Amino acid sequence: MPRRSYESLRKQIEKLEAQARKLEEAAEQKKKQAVTQVVALMKKLGVSVDDLGAARARKGRPAKGAAKKHSAATGAAKKPVAPKYRNGKTGETWSGRGRTPRWLAALEAQGKSREDYRV
Numbered sequence: 185m186p187r188r189s190y191e192s193l194r195k196q197i198e199k200l201e202a203q204a205r206k207l208e209e210a211a212e213q214k215k216k217q218a219v220t221q222v223v224a225l226m227k228k229l230g231v232s233v234d235d236l237g238a239a240r241a242r243k244g245r246p247a248k249g250a251a252k253k254h255s256a257a258t259g260a261a262k263k264p265v266a267p268k269y270r271n272g273k274t275g276e277t278w279s280g281r282g283r284t285p286r287w288l289a290a291l292e293a294q295g296k297s298r299e300d301y302r303v
Contacts, residue, residue: 269301277303 267277
């Protein structure tokens with residue numbers, strides 16, 4: 185198998201980069217054409233951007249920039265919970281929710297009680 189020189193590889197890279205640029209330009213041109221067609225159709229039918237947002241919201245998805253409902257069902261941020269356990273040496277805390285932190289699991293593995301670290 186013949187060894188390729190640095191120059192031949194460099195030329196091949198330049199050729200591939202040029203091809204990639206042409207493909208990107210073609211894709212951008214198609215995108216511009218599509219946008220032009222959509223805008224023309226919207227004008228013809230009297231559709232506004234607000235109409236599109238309203239249609240999206242009706243399908244169960246909020247329109248971009250629309251206010252979101254804050255509830256537990258939507259996974260909204262909740263208030264922080266006060267810590268129930270504290271590591272006296274490092275000051276690390278745990279609320280008692282979720283997975284047991286490593287520091288507490290390690291202490292329990294040493295035979296210590298979780299209750300010893302209760303706040």
